[in-house]
Amino acid sequence: MTSIEARAREITARYRGKEGVLVHILEDLQEEFGYLPEEALAVVAAERGLSLAEIYGVASFYARFYFTPRGKNIIRVCTGTACHVRGASRVLAKLEEGLGLKCGETSPDLKYTLETVSCVGCCALAPVVVVNERTQQVLDPGKVLSVLKKE
Amino acid sequence: MALEALAKKLAAERAQVQKKVKVCMGTGCMGGGAEEIFRAFQEEVERQGLEAKVVPVGCQGFCQGGPIVSVEPYQFFLNKVSVFDVPKIVDIALRRGGELPQHFYRDPETGMVCRRKKDMPFYRYQTRIAMKDLGEINPMDIEDYIAVGGYLALAKALTEMHPEEVIEEVKKSGLRGRGGAGFPTGRKWEGARRAPGEKKYVICNGDEGDPGAFMDRSIMEGNPHSVLEGMLICAYAIGSDEGYIYVRAEYPLAVKRLELAIEQAKERGLLGERILGTNFNFDLHVKKGAGAFICGESTTLMISIEGKRPAPRVTPPRSVEQGLWGMPTCLNNVETFANIPAIILNGGDWYAQYGTEGSKGTKAFCITGKTRNTGLIEVPMGMTLKEVVFKVGGGVMGEGKFKAVQTGGPSGGCIPDAYIDASVDFESLTRLGSMMGSGGMVVVDDRTCMVDFARFFLSFTQRESCGKCPPCRIGTYEMLQILDRIVAGKGEEGDIERLEAIGRMVKKTSLCGLGQSAPNPVLSTIKYFRAEYEAHIRQKHCPAGACTSLGNYVIDEDCVLCGLCQQSCPYGAVLEERDRFYIENTLCQKCGTCIAVCPTGCIRVEPGVKEEAV
Numbered sequence: 001m002t003s004i005e006a007r008a009r010e011i012t013a014r015y016r017g018k019e020g021v022l023v024h025i026l027e028d029l030q031e032e033f034g035y036l037p038e039e040a041l042a043v044v045a046a047e048r049g050l051s052l053a054e055i056y057g058v059a060s061f062y063a064r065f066y067f068t069p070r071g072k073n074i075i076r077v078c079t080g081t082a083c084h085v086r087g088a089s090r091v092l093a094k095l096e097e098g099l100g101l102k103c104g105e106t107s108p109d110l111k112y113t114l115e116t117v118s119c120v121g122c123c124a125l126a127p128v129v130v131v132n133e134r135t136q137q138v139l140d141p142g143k144v145l146s147v148l149k150k151e
Numbered sequence: 152m153a154l155e156a157l158a159k160k161l162a163a164e165r166a167q168v169q170k171k172v173k174v175c176m177g178t179g180c181m182g183g184g185a186e187e188i189f190r191a192f193q194e195e196v197e198r199q200g201l202e203a204k205v206v207p208v209g210c211q212g213f214c215q216g217g218p219i220v221s222v223e224p225y226q227f228f229l230n231k232v233s234v235f236d237v238p239k240i241v242d243i244a245l246r247r248g249g250e251l252p253q254h255f256y257r258d259p260e261t262g263m264v265c266r267r268k269k270d271m272p273f274y275r276y277q278t279r280i281a282m283k284d285l286g287e288i289n290p291m292d293i294e295d296y297i298a299v300g301g302y303l304a305l306a307k308a309l310t311e312m313h314p315e316e317v318i319e320e321v322k323k324s325g326l327r328g329r330g331g332a333g334f335p336t337g338r339k340w341e342g343a344r345r346a347p348g349e350k351k352y353v354i355c356n357g358d359e360g361d362p363g364a365f366m367d368r369s370i371m372e373g374n375p376h377s378v379l380e381g382m383l384i385c386a387y388a389i390g391s392d393e394g395y396i397y398v399r400a401e402y403p404l405a406v407k408r409l410e411l412a413i414e415q416a417k418e419r420g421l422l423g424e425r426i427l428g429t430n431f432n433f434d435l436h437v438k439k440g441a442g443a444f445i446c447g448e449s450t451t452l453m454i455s456i457e458g459k460r461p462a463p464r465v466t467p468p469r470s471v472e473q474g475l476w477g478m479p480t481c482l483n484n485v486e487t488f489a490n491i492p493a494i495i496l497n498g499g500d501w502y503a504q505y506g507t508e509g510s511k512g513t514k515a516f517c518i519t520g521k522t523r524n525t526g527l528i529e530v531p532m533g534m535t536l537k538e539v540v541f542k543v544g545g546g547v548m549g550e551g552k553f554k555a556v557q558t559g560g561p562s563g564g565c566i567p568d569a570y571i572d573a574s575v576d577f578e579s580l581t582r583l584g585s586m587m588g589s590g591g592m593v594v595v596d597d598r599t600c601m602v603d604f605a606r607f608f609l610s611f612t613q614r615e616s617c618g619k620c621p622p623c624r625i626g627t628y629e630m631l632q633i634l635d636r637i638v639a640g641k642g643e644e645g646d647i648e649r650l651e652a653i654g655r656m657v658k659k660t661s662l663c664g665l666g667q668s669a670p671n672p673v674l675s676t677i678k679y680f681r682a683e684y685e686a687h688i689r690q691k692h693c694p695a696g697a698c699t700s701l702g703n704y705v706i707d708e709d710c711v712l713c714g715l716c717q718q719s720c721p722y723g724a725v726l727e728e729r730d731r732f733y734i735e736n737t738l739c740q741k742c743g744t745c746i747a748v749c750p751t752g753c754i755r756v757e758p759g760v761k762e763e764a765v
Binding site for chain 2: 019020021022023024026027054057058061062063064065079080081082084085086087089090093094117118119120121122123124125126128133134135136137
């Protein structure tokens with residue numbers, strides 16, 4: 001048994017006998033591994049008596065579940081309405097250029113993941129970029145790369 | 152101790168503390184460093200040996216001025232505070248009661264300096280019921296809430312009122328669901344009470360997937376107990392003993408504070424078994440969403456709680472008859488629940504004095520986009536859009552000219568200047584082709600392209616469509632393809648009519664609210680801004696100069712070769728030759744920075760399709 005399987009088994013066991021907790025298990029797994037490894041999902045499938053397809057059906061529906069490893073620094077560009085009106089797409093373009101990544105990609109050295117988020121509710125600061133847990137105001141696209149230096 | 156006596160005691164205790172610094176700890180202000188400021192105040196107060204309390208409070212709505220600090224007992228309202236200002240504020244404002252004009256809000260219209268919250272136009276025109284205590288109390292301390300009369304409505308309902316009377320009072324208030332659809336709350340509760348079943352559920356919808364709306368988050372973060380109290384009263388009224396709060400996972404702070412509030416309420420006997428010594432039991436769980444807009448739809452939300460792949464189902468049976476796990480379920484929005492305690496305490500008639508004939512009470516909005524004041528507001532229904540945008544919102548920021556206001560989130564519609572005097576209530580917004588929705592309000596100016604704006608919303612709803620029903624899945628996709636084409640300068644004659652036809656069909660035949668309202672932004676912008684669509688299709692020109700594939704930036708002969716445009720261009724698109732500057736349109740992103748800095752105003756946009764970079 002690999003270590004991933006062992007950890008996945010422990011996590012799944014916490015929910016034994018409870019109904020409607022698949023999303024919670026997936027959340028816990030993702031917290032543990034940073035993404036949802038196939039081996040771990042196979043454990044969940046066996047434990048919960050579901051097919052792997054059913055689990056993928058649920059997990060792939062939500063934006064917050066990932067099936068590939070993610071970067072150490074997660075950069076999320078808010079593309080909510082206020083941010084859009086104040087130029088979020090240009091901020092994203094600048095970041096894509098600066099990091100050499102397309103939106104949704106992770107750099108090969110697993111240093112950065114670049115993605116968008118629909119709204120973080122900091123419309124007053126728009127456009128904003130969330131680096132890891134920190135919400136940062138971006139004054140203009142020219143300065144966007146400097147938010148990374150702060151981390 | 153009886154709750155009322157406890158409330159009096161706590162209020163008296165709090166009145167004793169004379170000097171207080173309240174630091175806003177909403178997500179917006181925390182983005183500006185409110186946590187460090189809070190710690191700095193604690194240290195500084197101790198260092199200067201003052202007898203003062205430093206209190207974290209929830210969002211007060213004036214996010215534009217964040218981080219925000221208020222100083223009691225002077226009621227000073229300080230904007231844009233940084234860590235470096237802390238020693239000065241403690242010394243001058245807190246210790247001596249001196250004023251700090253540099254941190255006061257200055258009304259840009261009149262130049263008046265506003266020392267207190269109530270002096271500011273932003274607050275003067277608001278009426279706060281659901282958000283009354285936001286920014287006043289510490290959301291992490293149940294005693295703070297009890298001191299301002301919290302849970303007294305619950306006590307009143309449990310000890311003095313029959314469940315039917317509670318429902319009667321809610322009906323009398325005229326409160327309609329604040330999640331957007333506007334179903335009368337009292338009638339929903341009555342339906343849930345009458346539905347046969349041993350087990351019933353109460354669910355609070357805190358999903359709030361709308362981009363540009365954060366009022367539910369602010370309430371959950373700033374006064375979580377008010378939501379709990381509303382849910383408890385609802386549970387008592389319909390005869391439920393278990394409930395869920397569904398919060399989107401993008402709001403980690405709201406989840407944390409709700410969990411803390413639940414824990415504190417349990418310790419106090421306000422949640423759990425035999426609440427306040429009566430026979431009423433209620434248990435509450437927080438359920439985190441996982442980032443899907445459709446989970447805000449009520450039937451989908453319940454399927455998501457059940458742990459299945461979420462998609463809306465056909466109604467009837469309605470949720471109040473067969474909801475979560477097939478049991479009768481009463482689902483309301485955060486703001487709806489937050490209104491309940493005030494209605495029970497003051498009576499339904501008191502609440503119904505605010506608002507219009509068909510829409511009673513107040514409504515919270517998030518006003519964002521190109522307004523001077525961005526933030527969270529609560530105004531009586533029936534206020535005109537103009538008052539909301541120009542009085543509370545402070546008008547359009549910068550040089551721009553007001554163009555339209557978009558209400559109701561990604562599936563609302565755009566209301567142009569011509570209808571700015573319309574009243575803000577459920578009926579009037581629907582009549583204009585928009586809707587109340589969850590209460591997002593985005594103001595746009597003449598630099599925003601309405602075609603691109605509509606495309607933005609549609610790309611959101613298209614992406615978030617669960618795909619269960621074909622009209623929504625295929626219809627929104629087709630519409631988006633057309634819009635993408637128009638914005639890229641490849642629009643054809645007949646595209647507008649095609650958009651209208653598909654839009655109407657999607658609206659009419661979709662299964663749930665997402666599809667039924669998704670075409671709204673497109674249809675309403677075609678209705679009010681048809682000329683802009685035509686310019687994109689026929690002249691390949693974006694009148695707002697916002698579409699990056701349309702129009703080319705050109706520098707005229709008037710150029711004095713100052714080079715400001717080149718220095719300021721974030722994309723390095725301004726290139727130079729021996730005797731002139733020119734803009735390389737394959738690099739230009741049409742951000743308008745060069746136009747803004749050009750002292751002679753010689754940069755203009757020419758119609759045409761952008762050449763692709765080779």
